Amino acid sequence: MEYLLTDVNVIPIENLELNILNKKIVLNQGESIKIPLWLAKILEKERKIVFQQERKPKELVGFLQYAIAEHRSTIEPEEDLYFLMREFLEELDDEKIRENVRNLLKNYSKVRMVKMLRSAILGTEKEPILWEDLLVKIIKKYFDEWLNALLYEKLNNL
Numbered sequence: 001m002e003y004l005l006t007d008v009n010v011i012p013i014e015n016l017e018l019n020i021l022n023k024k025i026v027l028n029q030g031e032s033i034k035i036p037l038w039l040a041k042i043l044e045k046e047r048k049i050v051f052q053q054e055r056k057p058k059e060l061v062g063f064l065q066y067a068i069a070e071h072r073s074t075i076e077p078e079e080d081l082y083f084l085m086r087e088f089l090e091e092l093d094d095e096k097i098r099e100n101v102r103n104l105l106k107n108y109s110k111v112r113m114v115k116m117l118r119s120a121i122l123g124t125e126k127e128p129i130l131w132e133d134l135l136v137k138i139i140k141k142y143f144d145e146w147l148n149a150l151l152y153e154k155l156n157n158l
Contacts, residue, residue, distance in 0.1 A: 006080070009052035016048060044072040057088035061101065064108045071111060082131040 011025035018037070019071075021026075027033055032052050043049040060081060067075045078084070083096035085105050092098040114131050 008037050009041050010040050010049040012049050064104045068107045
């Protein structure tokens, strides 16, 4: 998952010295440093660091609302949009708000489906978003099987 390998800026709450895969990582209290997201998530749970730039679920909700209202599948989301929204859903305590956010994400995914289908059939996406790329590969596989059956299989074999 490329998403978890991306570097993020964090600020250590205390001095830390980590040894990961024989690589020494020194985090000095209060000094900004870039570390992989997977490590930042672990350290955040242990209350050892804070993200320098707050993760922005409200901005992402606004983005989803705009893209849906405009019915624009070409508005490119941030590459980690789906992961951030998933994290946001897990953090929500209010079930009604959680369901509203789920519906936004469902509707946005339907808007993006046009682009994903085009990409699956024509292979037009240059740098696909990981979560969408997964769906595109599944669609492409079944589309190719369907097309081969249509073009090469005898009707009594179907």
